[in-house]
Amino acid sequence: MIAAIVSDWAEVFLRWLHVIAAVFWVGLALGFLRLNLTLKSTKADLWRAADDGFFRVARDMNIPPDAEPQIGWFRWEAYVVWLSGFALMIAIYFAKADLYLIDPDVLPLVPWQAICLAVLMLAVGWLVYDVLARRAWSETARRIVIAVLLFALAFALTRMFSGRGAFLVFGAVIGTIMAANVAHYLVPNQRRMLEAIRSGVARDEARLATSRQRALHNNYLALPVFFLMLANHYPLAFASRFNWIIASLALVAGAAVRHFYVARHRGSGDLWWTWLVAAAAGAAMVGLSVFGVEHPQSRAAAPTSAMDAIAAVVAPRIGDVADIVAERCVMCHARAPAWPGLVAAPKGVMLETHGQIVAHARDIAAQAVWTRAMPPPGANVPIGDDERRVLALWLAAGAPSR
Ligand code: HEC
Numbered sequence: 201m202i203a204a205i206v207s208d209w210a211e212v213f214l215r216w217l218h219v220i221a222a223v224f225w226v227g228l229a230l231g232f233l234r235l236n237l238t239l240k241s242t243k244a245d246l247w248r249a250a251d252d253g254f255f256r257v258a259r260d261m262n263i264p265p266d267a268e269p270q271i272g273w274f275r276w277e278a279y280v281v282w283l284s285g286f287a288l289m290i291a292i293y294f295a296k297a298d299l300y301l302i303d304p305d306v307l308p309l310v311p312w313q314a315i316c317l318a319v320l321m322l323a324v325g326w327l328v329y330d331v332l333a334r335r336a337w338s339e340t341a342r343r344i345v346i347a348v349l350l351f352a353l354a355f356a357l358t359r360m361f362s363g364r365g366a367f368l369v370f371g372a373v374i375g376t377i378m379a380a381n382v383a384h385y386l387v388p389n390q391r392r393m394l395e396a397i398r399s400g401v402a403r404d405e406a407r408l409a410t411s412r413q414r415a416l417h418n419n420y421l422a423l424p425v426f427f428l429m430l431a432n433h434y435p436l437a438f439a440s441r442f443n444w445i446i447a448s449l450a451l452v453a454g455a456a457v458r459h460f461y462v463a464r465h466r467g468s469g470d471l472w473w474t475w476l477v478a479a480a481a482g483a484a485m486v487g488l489s490v491f492g493v494e495h496p497q498s499r500a501a502a503p504t505s506a507m508d509a510i511a512a513v514v515a516p517r518i519g520d521v522a523d524i525v526a527e528r529c530v531m532c533h534a535r536a537p538a539w540p541g542l543v544a545a546p547k548g549v550m551l552e553t554h555g556q557i558v559a560h561a562r563d564i565a566a567q568a569v570w571t572r573a574m575p576p577p578g579a580n581v582p583i584g585d586d587e588r589r590v591l592a593l594w595l596a597a598g599a600p601s602r
Pocket of ligand 1: 299433525528529530531532533539546547549560563564567568574575576579581
């Protein structure tokens with residue numbers, strides 16, 4: 201009991217750290233990118249007001265010998281994000297792989313196989329991305345091929361893991377690419393640039409081009425990662441039939457928005473069409489989730505008796521719903537869950553009383569009727585279509601409390 205409570209709190213603090221570090225990293229990275237692009241395009245110093253004074257921001261390649269420029273302004277933030285994210289992945293998705301990672305209908309994996317596969321995908325994602333990013337193609341061609349790689353990864357991951365697991369691993373793959381860009385290119389190249397200037401050697405233009413490229417890639421990938429990490433609460437995104445397309449569209453929408461700002465800060469104008477692309481991608485995500493929604497009520501077996509036929513059109517009563525919920529949900533969603541390893545009701549959702557069930561009607565719809573996010577597929581709780589159908593008819597009748 202105590203051990204479980206401590207581990208729950210450890211998870212809270214780890215998540216807190218993860219989010220704070222991510223805010224710092226992405227904030228700094230996008231802020232510096234903005235400064236860099238603006239300074240290069242205006243070719244003049246920038247004046248910025250602070251709370252109690254003014255800053256003059258300038259680009260300067262002539263570093264005074266006694267100055268000690270800081271290398272990798274957001275490098276520790278990046279590493280903390282990656283490490284805390286990986287620790288969270290272990291604590292939640294690996295430790296409770298049956299609840300979070302595995303869907304036996306997608307691929308019947310045992311936990312250690314799912315864990316190895318997830319770790320393997322992190323490595324594969326980075327290695328393939330890095331090879332493609334280094335090809336001697338035009339940058340546009342590289343970006344298109346990398347986008348296709350990421351779409352393919354989204355597809356592959358939804359064919360390995362539960363929707364929830366696939367989204368998380370996809371986000372982690374992209375986060376790994378971003379952190380590896382910092383550790384492997386941005387920081388070492390800054391060091392080399394400083395050494396070159398100090399020793400009077402010519403700048404290595406190819407390296408600088410690589411750094412520029414990787415900083416821009418990270419900028420395009422940042423917003424999609426946030427979507428993938430937050431989408432875990434939205435089964436219409438991760439558990440819908442077209443979840444891999446939805447994840448890919450999030451990539452398009454996030455990159456389009458960043459493209460607008462990159463162009464603006466470069467001084468190449470305001471590309472308003474990028475917002476149309478983002479809005480269209482968002483609309484397509486909504487449309488796909490509506491189109492992919494489950495209709496358990498239409499999957500009923502033909503009634504075999506007059507009584508069945510009548511039962512099928514009469515709205516189920518709360519008692520019928522509570523019976524199903526008691527059998528298929530309450531082992532986890534209770535004040536004291538019976539499911540091994542759970543100390544408290546997941547996400548605070550308790551479904552033990554009629555009142556609780558009615559209060560959560562919309563969540564039940566999203567998790568167990570429109571999608572099959574709940575019960576967690578890997579938990580192998582044998583809920584039948586006929587039971588989902590009762591829930592659907594009850595919801596369609598306005599979730600009556602009697
Ligand atoms: C084997 C355990 C288990 C069973 C059975 C189960 N759930 Fe869950 N449920 C979970 C876990 C774990 C989470 C937390 C998911 C997360 O961390 O995002 C959850 C989360 C939820 C949430 C909140 C989601 C959110 O992101 O806020 C709802 C609503 C829910 N379940 C409904 C149901 C319903 C309805 C059933 C029965 C049809 C059910 N669950 C059966 C384990 C279970």
